[in-house]
Amino acid sequence: MKLHRRMLLRGLFQGSAVAMALPLLDCFLDGNGTALADGRPIPTRFGTFFWGCGLTKQLFLPKSTGANYEDMPQLAALKPYKAKLNLLSGYRAYVDSRANFQHWSGNAAIATGIAPNGDGQFDGPTIDQIIAGSIGKGSRFRSIEIACSGNKRESYSSATGGANVNPPEVSPTGLYTRLFGAGFQDGKGDFKPDPNILLQQSVLSVVAGDRERLMANAGAADKARLDQYFSSVRELENTMAVELQKPELIADVTIPGMPEEMTVNKSVPVLLKTVPVFSKLLAIGLATNQTRIFNMALTEPANTMFMPGDSHVFHQATHEEPIDPALGYQPATSQFSTHSMECFAEVVAALDAIREGDGTLLDHSLMLAYTDTSNAKLHAIDGIPMFLAGTANGKVKTGMHIAGNSETVSRVGLTVQQAMGLTVDHWGAESNLTNKPIGELLA
């Protein structure tokens, strides 16, 4: 049966679990489907997916490495995409002389290449923002953040480091409004730039004119904050410049209507309902070039997702559930890691469901999925599991399990940056400093 793509997209919020199809129209591609008709390549997108509280080693980590590694129970939901992603295990976040800030040092080191000096802070920009600085310019939004469980403090993306994070969307309706509300252009018919944008641009140039006076008068810390503020002004100027141009990618998308208001919290059944909706909206946003960078946080690092009727939340369970002597792990706790992977699989599925040229949106993306600990019970930051999904437009080989042998987590970040086309030969600080990307992965 041949489904009409508009019907499919319309079906997104009326029914459930429908495949989505092809925003990037073939007529805008070259004959091979590997580039836009004018010869420019299909853009590569980058995203992160964060979940809290790690894995259950016995159920998660394959014994074999390389291709064709054995299937593991906690990865069952990802099995359909096994060929399109890599599992990375055994990399270590080094804290050197700093404290291991529990449920923070590990993920902060992965995101910045630097073990943080304080709880809840990043000691540099996060990797998504480094990449956004390179490829974020051509889209409306530099990046889009989503907190799947509805808490606006759960964002792990920072342009400057410190305590500043990019505020996330906390509901499907909020995400919808951001992507497809005011200012969205579908590029169909005659393109007419919104005259209001020109006027708003002139407002921004007046605001930017305050820069020198304030900077001259401020101390170092406030200078940095003003610098961030004026960078944000420039970002909006860029967004407006993009909105004044005819959209570069013309997608045959009937943008779906506003999704219904949904309950958003950390109950597992609720997350399993909301994450697919967030993911599908995000995927359409990526396919229509609203952004090229995204960050999804399933939960906070000390993950408090819960099953209705069970008196433990995930994080609490990691500390309180006895290890089953026969199994060697915490059986109820392990369920939460499995559910986290089911949610991750929803994001991968949403990206892979959109066809673009000769492949899918997933193929033209690179997504880093990571967590804060390996064994959450011990707050262990050696062997924190990560995934790389998608090939970044053919720059990354997939289908493998790579063992890190206690080398620094920054090797992953360096590999990601090189795959995304950044000219960088080293990354990280102190023991997390590396100049070795993961060679097996780079095509």
Added chain:
Amino acid sequence: MKPIASLFALVLLTASTAAAVAADAAPVARLASMRRLTESEYRNSIADIFGPAITVQGRFEPDRRIGGLLSASSAILSISPAGFQAYAQMADGIAGQVTDAKHRAALVACKPADVKAADDACTGQVVAQYGMLLFRRPLTAEESAARIKLAHDIAGKTGDFYAGLRYGLASLMAAPDFLFRTEYAVLDADGKSWTLDAYSRASRLSFLLWDSTPDAALLKAAVDGDLSKPDGVARETGRLMASSRLQAGMRAFYADFLELDTQVTKDPAFYPKYSEAVASSAREETLHSMLDLTLTRQDDLRDLLTTRKTYLNRTLASVYGVPYNFDSEWVPYEFAPETGRSGIITQVTFLSLFSHPNRSSPTKRGVALMDIFLCQPTPQPPANVDFSIVNDISNPSLKTVRQRLLAHATNPTCAACHTRSDPIGLALENFDSIGQYRTSENGDPIDASSSLQGKSFTGAIGLGQVLHDNPNFPACFARKLFAYGTGGNANLVTPPIYRSFVTAFSDSGYRVPALIKALTVNPQFFSAPPPPAIAAKTALNEVTK
């Protein structure tokens, strides 16, 4: 505050003295701190400046708790790209409403000679009025000229005076000087120490006491130099405190102090009664009863932890298990002694915020009690935490949370902290995860006996009395109020800073209005750190001595 009346007052004000003052003050002032407006500060400011008919729709950047207060993060956080986009949209939306056909007659104080063309004089007047209210100081000549030129150009392009004015006003609300409370410091009369200038003082007072921007009279006091003198500060403080808007100011502080922003989800399988309606009613109960005790009745602050008086609505009555035979929405209510309730620590807010979604947590409650009421934060637990032994509910001796926790506290590493936090949390075990009274858990009776720093007591009533009698509670409250007002970290408010106003608080019998007065006349409240270069030099001198 009536926005229009204040505007006309400002027309006179700005025309006469403000420009001269600004020119005078600008060269010597130093940007000492910047505090991002909180959501309520932003909303209240817009409502006060433009009136309640103007709607504010948008999303605000998240803040984070430092030293027990969100307000401290306003002094270190900036504005992200997505955050700025939201602020710019709000600015545009507000300016659009102010200048639209519906509101312009009331809100734009002059009429252009020709609505189809620029009118720099009228624009200049409106920009000066609103600029002073939005920036909380007079605009500089450059700031004003840039807005007038913007409005002029846009009016010319669009053939619409009000379109020009709209974008001129929007540029004020997207500016850092509005979105941040910029605080400027000047050398004090002694020529050595630094202190806030008059406008920054006006803002500190107004945001502390009203959770909003300074009104026209307060700005006039700044222009006239009154706020540079202790008696002028005392007079203005008295005026602001006499207003019913003090309730709004303290409401914002109490919400921050009690961490009422904490996200709370309850598991409906355990607590089907709990809902967003319960959560918001409970927050209102706490704020209402706290404002009533501290401001309306002006009782001893410490009674907050022992009183059985509160305010209820129908939703809460069902959680508390009391009959609700009243017609009005909220009624004062006094719990019977046998209910075991003891002030705000036994209200639904505190008990539910510091619990798990599906069961109570003496540890969370104990940590929160120590941190919120005594300013004694608990360090992080060690990395290798193993509670599994205490979770073995098949062990017949470990049926209740108390038994399991105490077993765990035999581990010396854990004991260091848990012997501080758990006992006082255990005193609240008669209340479940949403604050309902109970007498048993898994069939065993609850033992709510406890001790704190050598004092033994039982249950919430005993705990409330012990905290009531602990001098750290009012001192902690005062330190946090000072930190809240100055944008600092409460943990860094040391005895030399707080001694005098804590003494005054104690002498008053712990009346909050007395504390506020003592705090605002304390020179520390307006002091600013020396510039970094001078601070470094001073430190070097200390070393070489």
